[in-house]
Amino acid sequence: MSGPIMDPRLAPPFPEAALPILQNTQLRNNVAHATDVIQAKRNRLVAEKKDWHELRTSASAIRAHVLANLAKYLEEFEANCTAAGGVVHWAKDASEARQIIIDILHEENATEVIKIKTMTSAEIQLNLALQATGITPIETDLAELILQLGEDEPSHIVVPALHVNRQQVREIFARQMDLPQLPDDPEALTAAARTYLRQKFLSVPTAISGANFLIAETGAVAIVESEGNGRMCLTLPRTLITLAGIEKVLPRFDDLEVMLQVLARSATGERLNPYNSLWSGVVPGDGPQRFHVVLLDNGRSEILGRKVERQTLQCIRCAACLNTCPVYRQTGGHAYGSPYAGPIGAILTPQLEHMRHAQSLPYASSLCGACYEVCPVKINIPEVLIDLRAKVVDQERLESKRLTDPMYLGMKAANFAFASASRFRMAQWFGKLGLRFFSDKDGWIRKLPSIGSRWTLSRDLPAMPDQTFRRWWAEREPERTREAKPEREARSKTEAR
Amino acid sequence: MRASLFITCYNDTLFPQTGRAVVRLLERLGVEVDFAPAQTCCGQMHANTGFRGEAYSQAKRFVQLYRDTECVVIPSSSCVAMIRDQYPALFEELGNDDLRRQFVALLPRVFELSEFLTDKLKVEDVGAYFPHRVAYHASCHGLRGLHIGERPFRLLEKVRGLDLVPVANVDRCCGFGGTFSVKNADVSTAMLDAKLTDLLATNAEYCTALDNSCLMHLGGALHRRNLRLKPIHIAEILASTEASTT
Numbered sequence: 001m002s003g004p005i006m007d008p009r010l011a012p013p014f015p016e017a018a019l020p021i022l023q024n025t026q027l028r029n030n031v032a033h034a035t036d037v038i039q040a041k042r043n044r045l046v047a048e049k050k051d052w053h054e055l056r057t058s059a060s061a062i063r064a065h066v067l068a069n070l071a072k073y074l075e076e077f078e079a080n081c082t083a084a085g086g087v088v089h090w091a092k093d094a095s096e097a098r099q100i101i102i103d104i105l106h107e108e109n110a111t112e113v114i115k116i117k118t119m120t121s122a123e124i125q126l127n128l129a130l131q132a133t134g135i136t137p138i139e140t141d142l143a144e145l146i147l148q149l150g151e152d153e154p155s156h157i158v159v160p161a162l163h164v165n166r167q168q169v170r171e172i173f174a175r176q177m178d179l180p181q182l183p184d185d186p187e188a189l190t191a192a193a194r195t196y197l198r199q200k201f202l203s204v205p206t207a208i209s210g211a212n213f214l215i216a217e218t219g220a221v222a223i224v225e226s227e228g229n230g231r232m233c234l235t236l237p238r239t240l241i242t243l244a245g246i247e248k249v250l251p252r253f254d255d256l257e258v259m260l261q262v263l264a265r266s267a268t269g270e271r272l273n274p275y276n277s278l279w280s281g282v283v284p285g286d287g288p289q290r291f292h293v294v295l296l297d298n299g300r301s302e303i304l305g306r307k308v309e310r311q312t313l314q315c316i317r318c319a320a321c322l323n324t325c326p327v328y329r330q331t332g333g334h335a336y337g338s339p340y341a342g343p344i345g346a347i348l349t350p351q352l353e354h355m356r357h358a359q360s361l362p363y364a365s366s367l368c369g370a371c372y373e374v375c376p377v378k379i380n381i382p383e384v385l386i387d388l389r390a391k392v393v394d395q396e397r398l399e400s401k402r403l404t405d406p407m408y409l410g411m412k413a414a415n416f417a418f419a420s421a422s423r424f425r426m427a428q429w430f431g432k433l434g435l436r437f438f439s440d441k442d443g444w445i446r447k448l449p450s451i452g453s454r455w456t457l458s459r460d461l462p463a464m465p466d467q468t469f470r471r472w473w474a475e476r477e478p479e480r481t482r483e484a485k486p487e488r489e490a491r492s493k494t495e496a497r
Numbered sequence: 498m499r500a501s502l503f504i505t506c507y508n509d510t511l512f513p514q515t516g517r518a519v520v521r522l523l524e525r526l527g528v529e530v531d532f533a534p535a536q537t538c539c540g541q542m543h544a545n546t547g548f549r550g551e552a553y554s555q556a557k558r559f560v561q562l563y564r565d566t567e568c569v570v571i572p573s574s575s576c577v578a579m580i581r582d583q584y585p586a587l588f589e590e591l592g593n594d595d596l597r598r599q600f601v602a603l604l605p606r607v608f609e610l611s612e613f614l615t616d617k618l619k620v621e622d623v624g625a626y627f628p629h630r631v632a633y634h635a636s637c638h639g640l641r642g643l644h645i646g647e648r649p650f651r652l653l654e655k656v657r658g659l660d661l662v663p664v665a666n667v668d669r670c671c672g673f674g675g676t677f678s679v680k681n682a683d684v685s686t687a688m689l690d691a692k693l694t695d696l697l698a699t700n701a702e703y704c705t706a707l708d709n710s711c712l713m714h715l716g717g718a719l720h721r722r723n724l725r726l727k728p729i730h731i732a733e734i735l736a737s738t739e740a741s742t743t
Contacts, residue, residue: 326670363676367675393548411551454680455682458686458721462713465513473532473534
C-alpha cells in the first residue's frame with residue numbers, strides 16, 4: 001500500500017485529492033463513525049461545564065496575549081529553560097530544524113530514536129530525513145505506530161489513525177509483528193503494541209517529543225497524552241529532544257489551569273487527559289540527562305505579522321474543528337495533503353507554505369462556521385479562510401491564465417453586471433436566453449458546459465422564470481399609493497448626487 | 498411601518514415567487530413595502546470567493562441605496578450575514594469615514610425576514626395556513642451567522658395545518674457554500690447526499706429554509722433523483738392562507 005502524499009508542495013489540489021477518498025466507502029465510514037463518537041463526547045463534556053463560555057474566553061485571551069508579546073515570552077522561556085539545564089535551539093525553517101535534530105542524534109551516536117506523537121515533526125517531515133541519515137524513528141503512540149507499520153500517513157491531528165478500523169489494525173500488526181493468530185479485540189491489539197514497544201522503551205536511549213505548551217515563567221515543557229507512551233519517552237532515555245513551534249509558549253504555569261481544561265474537553269472529550277507531563281531542564285539522577293528544545297519558526301513569524309491571519313497561531317491543536325467539519329467528515333485528512341487537516345489545516349498549511357502552495361485549501365470549506373463555533377480559543381476560521389481566498393485571488397489577478405479561467409471571468413462579468421440596475425436587467429435577460437439553449441422541454445436544465453457542468457454533476461437547475469421579481473414589481477407599480485412616489489424620486493436624486 | 502425590500506440578486510432572477518410572497522405577507526401584516534429598483538447584489542459571492550474589491554463595490558452600493566430607509570428586509574440569511582459579518586471589515590479597509598458612519602447607522606435597521614417578523618413586528622402568528630408536513634433546513638448563515646435560534650420554528654409552529662417534523666443533524670451544512678458547490682463539486686455532492694438522507698427520513702412533503710440558495714442546491718438534487726420532497730422558501734409558507742395557493 002503506497003501512502004497518501006502529505007507534502008503540500010507535491011500534493012494534488014484538494015478537489016482532486018478528495019476524489020479517490022470519496023469512493024472509499026470503508027474509509028469514509030471509519031471517519032464518520034470516529035468523528036461522531038469524539039464529537040458526542042466533546043459535546044457532553046462541554047455541556048456539563050457551566051462556565052464553558054468564560055473558560056473559552058479566557059483561553060482565547062491568553063493565546064492572543066501570548067501572540068501580542070511572543071518575543072518576550074520566548075526569550076523568557078529560553079532563559080529559564082537554559083538555567084534549568086536545557087539547551088535551546090532556534091530553527092528558522094524546516095530544514096534548519098531537521099539539521100539541528102540530526103546533528104544532536106549524530107553526537108549521541110544514535111541509530112534509533114523513540115518518538116512521542118508530534119505533528120510538528122510531521123510538518124518538517126522529520127522521519128524521512130532521519131531515515132536518510134541512517135537513523136530509524138520509532139513511533140510509540142499507538143495510532144502513529146499503526147500508521148508507521150502500515151506505511152500510512154496521519155489523517156487527524158489528535159487521532160492520526162482515525163481512518164483505520166480495528167480489523168485493519170489487526171492485519172497490520174499480524175503482518176508486521178509476525179503474529180498470524182492475533183485476534184482483533186482492542187485488548188489483544190494494545191497488548192501486542194505494548195510488548196512490541198516495551199522492548200524499544202527499554203533499549204533506545206534517545207527520544208523526540210513535541211510540546212503542547214512551553215511555560216515561559218519556569219522554562220518547562222508540557223505534554224498531554226492518553227497512553228503513557230509519552231511518559232516512557234520522557235523519563236527512560238538518556239537524551240530528549242523536544243521540537244516545538246514558537247507559538248506554543250504560555251506566560252505562566254497557572255495558565256495551564258485554563259488551557260488543560262479546554263484542551264482535554266475539546267480534543268478527546270475528557271475532563272482531563274490521563275497523562276499530563278511537565279518537566280523543566282535536567283535533574284541529576286532522574287530522567288534524561290541531556291535535554292534539547294528546538295524552537296521552530298517555519299513561517300510562523302510571517303503569520304504573526306498579518307492582522308486577520310494572526311489568530312491562526314492561537315491554535316492548541318485540539319482538532320475539535322476537524323470533528324465537526326462537514327467537509328472533513330466526507331474526505332478525512334489525507335485530501336488536505338498536509339499533516340494539518342480539516343479547517344485549521346486549510347488555513348495553516350497555505351500560510352506555512354508562504355501562500356506558494358496548497359492554494360486550493362482555503363476553498364476546501366463551505367464556510368458553514370461549525371469550526372468557529374467549537375474552537376476553544378475562538379479562532380474565526382471562516383474569516384481567515386475568506387481573507388486567504390482574497391490573497392489567492394490577488395495572486396490570480398497577476399497571472400495571465402486568469403484570462404481563460406471561467407471562474408475568474410465569471411466573477412469579473414458578474415461584478416460588471418452588478419454595477420447598475422440596467423446592466424443587471426440586461427444580464428438577467430441574456431442569462432435567460434442563454435440558459436434556454438440548455439433547457440429540456442420541462443424547463444429544467446440537466447447538463448451545462450464548462451464550469452456549469454460541476455453544478456449539473458448532481459443537481460438540476462430550474463430554468464429562469466418568465467418574469468423576474470423586479471419586472472413583476474414594475475408592472476405592479478401603477479397600483480401603488482401616490483405618497484410613495486415622491487419619496488422614491490427624492491431618493492434617486494440623492495443617489496445621483 | 499415602512500420596509501424596503503432587498504430581494505437579493507438570485508431571488509430576483511431565479512425565485513421571484515419568494516419575493517412576491519414576501520410582499521404579500523408583509524402587506525397583509527400592514528407593512529408598507531418599498532422596492533428600490535437600483536438594487537442588485539450584496540457582494541457575498543465575490544467576498545466569499547476572494548474578490549474583495551468587487552465585493553466592496555456592492556457593499557458601497559447597498560449602503561448608498563438604503564442609508565435613508567426606515568428598515569431593510571432581506572429574505573436570505575446568508576446575505577444578511579454578509580452585511581453583518583463582512584461589511585465592517587470591507588468598510589474598515591476600503592471605505593471612507595462617511596461611508597463607515599452611514600453603514601454603522603444603517604446596520605441595526607437591516608433584518609432577515611424571520612427577524613423582522615419576530616423582533617421588529619413582534620408577531621409569531623402571521624395568519625398563515627399550510628396543511629402540509631414540513632421539514633425545516635437550518636441554513637448555516639442563519640444558524641451560526643445570525644444566531645437565528647428559534648425564530649423560524651416559532652413562526653412555523655403557528656401556521657395552521659402545518660405539521661413541523663424534526664430533522665436529524667439539523668445543524669450540519671447541506672454542502673452548497675456558494676462557489677464551493679462548483680469548485681468542490683464532488684465533496685459538495687457527498688455532503689448533499691448526507692443531508693438528503695436526513696431530510697428524506699422525515700417523510701416530509703416540503704423542505705423549507707430561510708435561504709433559497711440551500712434550497713436550490715437541495716431542490717436541484719431532489720429533481721435529479723425524481724424525489725417527492727419539494728423545496729419551498731419560508732416566506733411562501735408564511736404568505737399562504739386558506740384563500741391562496743402557493
